[in-house]
Amino acid sequence: KQEVTQIPAALSVPEGENLVLNCSFTDSAIYNLQWFRQDPGKGLTSLLLIQSSQREQTSGRLNASLDKSSGRSTLYIAASQPGDSATYLCAVFTGTASKLTFGTGTRLQVTL
């Protein structure tokens, strides 16, 4: 059974800092991994999608890496801004099961 863990559960940083969010999964036979952002009371916004054959993806100030063999992914946020404050969710799609398995998220607060 696939299990996804995200650490830390919560993180508070001052504006301008670079930060790393971690995601680990127990079953390395994934098809892809997706990072989402969720604002309070809102839906999910897809940030980055990494296929199992890829090592990383970049979008603006965001960079996600994937080490499938060790069951890990990181989301790197450069030069954080207060608008980055949200919960960040990692989800993996395992080919043998037709569904995403989500981590419980990292709640990020970027302070002025």
Place this chain on the structure above:
Amino acid sequence: NAGVMQNPRHLVRRRGQEARLRCSPMKGHSHVYWYRQLPEEGLKFMVYLQKENIIDESGMPKERFSAEFPKEGPSILRIQQVVRGDSAAYFCASSPAPGQGAFRPIDGYTFGSGTRLTVV
């Protein structure tokens, strides 16, 4: 196309009533997935549907919950005789038809904004 559309955004039901949640997938997407997010918890898979076909309902509670995706119209998640523990955010996602014969969304998921169900 505005993306995956869910309605209503908020739904309040008294215990024992029925709740019907609707999801219209993105244009061109033929696969719909329902997830539930309980307060302070992560999203949990409920059911995966194609048009007129349930592919995987392993995450659905055994009683009171049902889902359908008819040939015409939105996908419906139906909860009968709601209880307080059903209060949660229900999210729908859609994906294109998978490639190469396996049910694997190569383009990732697009989620709707969710329906927040409150049972009073």
